[in-house]
Amino acid sequence: MDLAVITLDTVTTLLLLLLIGLGPKIALVPFLEKSKNFPPEVQRAIGRRMVITAVSAAVIVFLTGALLLKLLHITPGAVAAAGGIILALLAVRMALGKGDEVEHEVTIPTDPLKLAVYPLAVPYLFNPVGITVLIIASEAAGSLAASALVLGLVLLVGALDYLIFSNIDKVAKRVNPTSLVVSEIVFGVLLTAVAVQLFVYGLGLLGVLEPNVTPH
8 A cells, every 4th residue: 555645546545445444334234233122312322432432443543553563563464464364254244144143142231332342343343444454554654644644534434434323223214124135245245355355465565476466
C-alpha cells in the first residue's frame, strides 16, 4: 500500500477496503440475530455502543500499528497473510450460512451492551480486513496528510455505521430475511476471494511470491 502519493485511486481503494473492514455488511446479520430478543431502544443502544467501540479500536490500531510492528518485529506482509487466513475463516462461515449457528451460540448477558464490544464490535464490525488494512496503512503513512486521509475515511465509514445501527429497528423492518440470507452467502463467497487476495498480497510482501499483487 503506497501512501506516499495520494491519488483518487488510493482514496477509492482505501474507502472500499474500509467499507469491508469497518462497514455494516458483515456485522448486520450477527447483530440482528444476537439482538432480536431485545426491545428497539436496547437494540439502538447496542448499535451505538458497537459503532463507537469499533471506530475507537480502529483509530487506536492505526495510531499504534507501525509502532507495534517495530516492537514485535513483524512485517506488513506477515500481517496481511495472517489477516487473510483469519478473514477466510469468517468468510467461509458466511458463505456456508451461519444463521442457525449464531442463534445457537447466543446467550443473553446480564448487560446486553456487552454484546456491543464482543463479538459485534470486534470481530464483526471491525474485522480482520480493517485491522490488516489499518496496520499496513499505519506503517505506510509517512506524512500528516496521509494519516489525516486514513483517519478521515475511518470516521466517514464510522458515520455510515452509526446512521445504520442507531436506527437498526427501522432498518430491520425494511430488510427481507430471505434476501438478507442470500446476500450473506454471496458476500461470503466474495469475501473469501478477498481473503485469498489478502493472503497472496502478504506472500508478495514477504517475497514468497512476485510482489505485483495489490489488495483491491
